[in-house]
Amino acid sequence: MAARGTVDSEGTREMKHGVLLLAALVALAGCRSSETRTARRAGDRLRLFAETIRAGEQIIEDALVSLKAMRENPEADQTAMFNTFRNEMALLEDLTRKSRSRGEAAVEEKEQYLEEWGRNLESIQDHALRETSKERRREVKRAFAEVLGSFETARSSFRPLYATLKDLRTMLANDLSAGGIRAVEGTIATADAGAIQARKDLAAVRQQVEDLAEMIAPAKDEDDR
Secondary structure, X not given: OHHHHHHHHHHHHHHHHHHHHHHHHHHHHHHHHHHHHHHHHHHHHHHHHHHHXXXXXXXXXXXXXXXXXXXXXXXXXXXXXXXXXXXXXXXXXXXXXXXXXXXXXHHHXXXXXXXXXXXXXXXXXXXXXXXXXXXXXXXXHHHHHHHHHHHHHHHHHHHHHHHHHHHHHHHHHHOOOHHHHHHOHHHHHHHXXXXXXXXXXXXXXXXXXXXXXXXXXXXXXXXXX
């Protein structure tokens, strides 16, 4: 009987150990799932931001095409061409607002992502792995900082262009005569030159944002592919 009691006791201990191990694994899985969701959200925010920038690049090009068409075809239907330009400006204004809000959302999600990553670092028992994760986090943080720096550069070249385009819209709305078109030829040329730099800077920051989204995005499961 004593032997059987010993066996039962050992079996109970093994069962308890098994339950505790299972509970630990479940908790760990939940933690990883949370971290993965945070990384995925941050990546999604960045991709949405990049899509907004790409759309802005295209609208800038379209608006300049419309303005140059007005300049180069003074005898054509200026009202129709101006209405096209005005519609493109409305889209650009909307994208500018979206870019601001989506950029702010991406930054906020980034802060949450890095904060959660930092909290979880100390739970890594293996020293080498912990240091590797710390270095990886530093790399991601640097990449975020580079994106913000490039975004400021793009904003610096976009702002004067945006202001000029709005001024052109206001002026042409009041004077679509041949004389009015000739009067803004130089301003259209200035806007065209500014658009080249602005689109170049926007393309650069968009590429960095896309690369960063890819850098932090969790590998897709087979079901997601």
